[in-house]
Amino acid sequence: MPFPTALPALSDNYIWTLAEAGADAIIVDPGEAEPVLAAMRQGLRPRAILVTHHHHDHTDAVATLAERCGATVYAPDDARIAGEFVPVREGDRIEMAGLDLRVMEVPGHTRSHVAYIGEGLAFTGDTLFSLGCGRLFEGTPAQMFDSLERLAALPPETRVCCAHEYTLANASFALTVEPGNPALAERAAQARAARAAGLPTLPISMDSERKTNPFLRCREPRLAARVAEYAGCDPADAVAVFTALRRWKDGFAG
């Protein structure tokens, strides 16, 4: 099973690289060229560049790197993504460098956001973060809730590769929402130890996320009750819980 590597980029982005055999690799969301160029000097050979969404911190280095290493670029069909690329849609397969990934459309953070799933991994971009989820810049809460539910339905052993290191900040909000969740306390401690050692908190299993990420737990009665108490209303369903939870996080100062 190929193991993904997170290249830290910009202030808190990760550019994921994944190689099956030798150095032929895919890279995901290169918002900055230098971390990838440094890995290339160590022998990495990007054959494909996968883009999850159009935001500049995920795309700024795509054209430079595609030209430098001759990689094929795959991205959602969105005019805001510059340069040449193969447009991808729900269910498309990408077989490259001995790897096999498929595309899942996960709108919410942006309207054309996709995730790449395969090899026991999920590259979730800015849709699913460990212990959190992306802001709703373009989609509706119902769209984002549906996208997160589809990701959460992946096999529990799936390792989630998010595009940002937000775990500790997310943990502080998650612990406010679910102070009595022992799995969350354990995950927060593990993430603090990883960051103290200068290591990424990712990837993390989907099983862990389902037990700890409040945005994947909107059907939990205790969490729903806590959100209702905060919002001063009685959410009618899980989407309404998600909506109120996302709003709570947007105004959360830590």
Ligand SMILES: [Zn+2]
């Ligand atoms: Zn984004």
